[in-house]
Amino acid sequence: xxxxxxxxxxxxxxxxxxxxxxxxxxxxxxxxxxxxxxxxxxxxxxxxxxxxxxxxxxxxxxxxxxxxxxxxxxxxxxxxxxxxxxxxxxxxxxxxxxxxxxxxxxxxxxxxxxxxxxxxxxxxxxxxxxxxxxxxxxxxxxxxxxxxxxxxxxxxxxxxxxxxxxxxxxxxxxxxxxxxxxxxxxxxxxxxxxxxxxxxxxxxxxxxxxxxxxxxxxxxxxxxxxxxxxxxxxxxxxxxxxxxxxxxxxxxxxxxxxxxxxxxxxxxxxxxxxxxxxxxxxxxxxxxxxxxxxxxxxxxxxxxxxxxxxxxxxxxxxxxxxxxxxxxxxxxxxxxxxxxxxxxxxxxxxxxxxxxxxxxxxxxxxxxxxxxxxxxxxxxxxxxx
Amino acid sequence: xxxxxxxxxxxxxxxxxxxxxxxxxxxxxxxxxxxxxxxxxxxxxxxxxxxxxxxxxxxxxxxxxxxxxxxxxxxxxxxxxxxxxxxxxxxxxxxxxxxxxxxxxxxxxxxxxxxxxxxxxxxxxxxxxxxxxxxxxxxxxxxxxxxxxxxxxxxxxxxxxxxxxxxxxxxxxxxxxxxxxxxxxxxxxxxxxxxxxxxxxxxxxxxxxxxxxxxxxxxxxxxxxxxxxxxxxxxxxxxxxxxxxxxxxxxxxxxxxxxxxxxxxxxxxxxxxxxxxxxxxxxxxxxxxxxxxxxxxxxxxxxxxxxxxxxxxxxxxxxxxxxxxxxxxxxxxxxxxxxxxxxxxxxxxxxxxxxxxxxxxxxxxxxxxxxxxxxxxxxxxxxxxxxxxxxxxxx
Numbered sequence: 082x083x084x085x086x087x088x089x090x091x092x093x094x095x096x097x098x099x100x101x102x103x104x105x106x107x108x109x110x111x112x113x114x115x116x117x118x119x120x121x122x123x124x125x126x127x128x129x130x131x132x133x134x135x136x137x138x139x140x141x142x143x144x145x146x147x148x149x150x151x152x153x154x155x156x157x158x159x160x161x162x163x164x165x166x167x168x169x170x171x172x173x174x175x176x177x178x179x180x181x182x183x184x185x186x187x188x189x190x191x192x193x194x195x196x197x198x199x200x201x202x203x204x205x206x207x208x209x210x211x212x213x214x215x216x217x218x219x220x221x222x223x224x225x226x227x228x229x230x231x232x233x234x235x236x237x238x239x240x241x242x243x244x245x246x247x248x249x250x251x252x253x254x255x256x257x258x259x260x261x262x263x264x265x266x267x268x269x270x271x272x273x274x275x276x277x278x279x280x281x282x283x284x285x286x287x288x289x290x291x292x293x294x295x296x297x298x299x300x301x302x303x304x305x306x307x308x309x310x311x312x313x314x315x316x317x318x319x320x321x322x323x324x325x326x327x328x329x330x331x332x333x334x335x336x337x338x339x340x341x342x343x344x345x346x347x348x349x350x351x352x353x354x355x356x357x358x359x360x361x362x363x364x365x366x367x368x369x370x371x372x373x374x375x376x377x378x379x380x381x382x383x384x385x386x387x388x389x390x391x392x393x394x395x396x397x398x399x400x401x402x403x404x405x406x407x408x409x410x411x412x413x414x415x416x417x418x419x420x421x422x423x424x425x426x427x428x429x430x431x432x433x434x435x436x437x438x439x440x441x442x443x444x445x446x447x448x449x450x451x452x453x454x455x456x457x458x459x460x461x462x463x464x465x466x
Numbered sequence: 467x468x469x470x471x472x473x474x475x476x477x478x479x480x481x482x483x484x485x486x487x488x489x490x491x492x493x494x495x496x497x498x499x500x501x502x503x504x505x506x507x508x509x510x511x512x513x514x515x516x517x518x519x520x521x522x523x524x525x526x527x528x529x530x531x532x533x534x535x536x537x538x539x540x541x542x543x544x545x546x547x548x549x550x551x552x553x554x555x556x557x558x559x560x561x562x563x564x565x566x567x568x569x570x571x572x573x574x575x576x577x578x579x580x581x582x583x584x585x586x587x588x589x590x591x592x593x594x595x596x597x598x599x600x601x602x603x604x605x606x607x608x609x610x611x612x613x614x615x616x617x618x619x620x621x622x623x624x625x626x627x628x629x630x631x632x633x634x635x636x637x638x639x640x641x642x643x644x645x646x647x648x649x650x651x652x653x654x655x656x657x658x659x660x661x662x663x664x665x666x667x668x669x670x671x672x673x674x675x676x677x678x679x680x681x682x683x684x685x686x687x688x689x690x691x692x693x694x695x696x697x698x699x700x701x702x703x704x705x706x707x708x709x710x711x712x713x714x715x716x717x718x719x720x721x722x723x724x725x726x727x728x729x730x731x732x733x734x735x736x737x738x739x740x741x742x743x744x745x746x747x748x749x750x751x752x753x754x755x756x757x758x759x760x761x762x763x764x765x766x767x768x769x770x771x772x773x774x775x776x777x778x779x780x781x782x783x784x785x786x787x788x789x790x791x792x793x794x795x796x797x798x799x800x801x802x803x804x805x806x807x808x809x810x811x812x813x814x815x816x817x818x819x820x821x822x823x824x825x826x827x828x829x830x831x832x833x834x835x836x837x838x839x840x841x842x843x844x845x846x847x848x849x850x851x852x853x854x855x856x857x858x859x860x861x
Contacts, residue, residue: 101747105497108740110855112733141640142573142586144539144557144813145672171540239540245533260625315673317640333585333808333815341531347500348737355744363752391568 090265102359114407117431122424124331135292136214136326140317146286157382160298165190169287175457182268185276202253212275215251218266236321239422241281267423357446364450372462385455400439490748497744498788502830505734506796512726514821519719522615522655523712529798530681533705537812538571538680544675545703565684567596573814574639577629585697586644588660589816590769591668594669599682608648619648621658624815627806659817718811745841749781753849761857777849781842789834797822
């Protein structure tokens with residue numbers, strides 16, 4: 082650390098070159114930040130999804146509905162603490178571009194299975210009382226500027242009403258949020274009772290069941306027990322953890338992770354070349370100076386350390402700036418497209434990885450010039466100068 | 467004329483000293499190559515997807531769904547409504563029989579070969595006329611399914627992407643077993659991602675009674691869609707959306723391809739900015755290495771303008787070399803690379819190839835050109851302004 086002044090001076094020896102290198106590093110880490118935050122959304126919020134909750138769907142396909150009568154049979158399965166259901170409504174708000182998830186649920190059952198969803202008690206009570214009431218997530222409220230008390234029409238794409246209409250109107254009675262920064266709240270919930278009575282067809286059918294497992298019970302055993310109950314019935318089921326269920330959607334998108342990794346690979350390879358080149362140029366220019374340092378009694382190791390620190394310092398300045406800008410941008414993007422692509426989140430792990438890459442790339446870029454500097458023979462170097 | 471001669475001379479001189487500055491020039495080249503590679507790779511995904519979706523669309527075929535349906539899967543039409551559509555004016559007739567196919571569209575879980583995980587594969591029930599209402603669709607292996615039997619035919623793309631769909635194999639969905647009896651091709655279009663069977667069998671298997679989700683009709687001419695539309699919309703027994711196949715598929719393609727572009731273009735711009743810094747760096751060092759050379763030329767009577775132009779030319783050439791390398795790599799690695807993804811518009815898998823089109827390569831080279839000019843410009847100004855006496859003294 083006592084050489085910091087010297088290192089700092091060396092870094093800024095050629096201002097233009099150093100600034101340009103720092104700027105390229107900045108861009109690289111800005112990209113890293115954005116891609117990992119967006120990549121996180123593609124994982125489908127599986128980190129926030131619970132491994133304690135199970136999801137039961139029709140075995141053949143998610144689009145097939147399950148009878149409501151399954152609820153009691155699931156509830157009586159050993160190891161099941163609580164069970165509720167939800168159904169994909171698939172409507173849009175105002176125009177077809179505004180698609181978000183709407184699900185008819187049983188308010189009490191659903192909210193008790195999802196304790197992480199927070200809503201003021203009086204809003205919840207008001208929702209329970211109002212048959213055509215609905216609650217929306219904070220992310221939706223922000224995106225579409227919807228407030229408690231608004232009456233919003235949702236156009237059904239699947240569920241026409243018994244009277245032939247496609248427009249379902251709901252009173253927004255509450256807004257729910259979650260403290261988990263990874264949690265997704267870009268959806269809307271309304272009463273299943275109202276839904277079941279007003280829909281034109283499909284009475285008594287629901288989309289999927291959500292099961293809370295008793296503390297200490299083995300999720301795998303419970304899943305098997307549930308599915309075994311319905312084996313060889315017209316609607317066989319498939320029960321997995323909520324986490325695996327979310328992950329299966331993300332995986333259907335294809336190998337997004339591979340493509341992102343590929344891009345980042347190309348970016349960082351280039352970055353290494355750029356900064357490695359800067360470092361070797363800067364060492365080449367300073368050969369006589371380094372020789373003087375050695376003449377003054379600096380040890381080989383100190384010279385190695387000085388050159389290496391210089392390269393790491395350049396990476397850290399650029400990288401941290403990039404990370405900072407990226408963080409600000411991610412907040413903005415998450416707000417702007419939250420309803421369309423929920424779950425954009427810059428995880429602490431991603432930031433740690435970025436930090437690791439900064440140091441690693443700094444070492445890689447600086448190591449060869451630094452070794453060259455360390456091995457410098459004083460006499461030759463001074464003679465060349 | 468004299469200026470041009472000078473430019474040529476100075477450019478030649480600076481290019482001939484390139485080997486001496488190999489490392490820093492190579493960095494600029496690689497930087498630009500990476501930009502063009504990533505640009506072409508990401509955007510080739512969008513263009514491949516669009517090609518697959520749009521090549522299926524003809525304007526001589528109309529698709530009728532229930533009004534308000536955003537995809538076939540959420541639509542629903544009764545048998546009576548399907549008959550009304552088939553007999554409506556504007557529909558092409560083959561003798562007395564209208565050329566139409568009432569269809570059912572469900573999804574089934576089939577494992578992907580690439581990751582052994584289940585994916586939503588579209589399973590379509592068609593009438594035997596299903597081939598007549600589609601362009602360029604032919605059975606290439608095996609035979610057509612028999613009506614009334616649990617037999618299916620599989621699209622070429624679906625077969626290569628998903629497991630257990632080879633000719634003669636039996637695949638189980640729920641409690642029913644289906645035999646793969648044929649393979650069809652459809653010019654690489656989205657239909658090839660699907661499995662087809664007899665619509666009556668599928669209705670029964672999925673307990674859909676006597677209902678359909680869409681009706682495809684061959685039109686008498688592209689213009690007769692208007693006649694069909696007016697007639698159906700005036701009919702109180704049906705509340706339809708009538709779209710030409712072309713419109714239908716482009717609306718299905720929109721979401722995903724816009725999304726890829728929304729990510730791809732800003733990504734390229736950001737990377738290009740990074741590459742400009744790289745190019746600037748290497749051109750500044752080129753100017754400083756050639757300081758004496760440039761000063762000597764100036765002392766001999768060469769003007770500042772040729773020096774400026776030659777520096778920009780050098781940087782542009784380097785960037786173009788990078789662009790060509792990046793574009794070639796993108797083409798070699800990605801063109802024809804088959805993937806499948808979940809199209810959220812239809813909630814089912816679409817199998818498509820990456821398409822590195824000439825248009826994309828041209829855009830990539832254009833980006834390289836801009837990077838080269840920007841990266842050379844400021845160093846060029848410095849080169850032109852180099853104080854001659856001082857630079858010579860540094861000998």
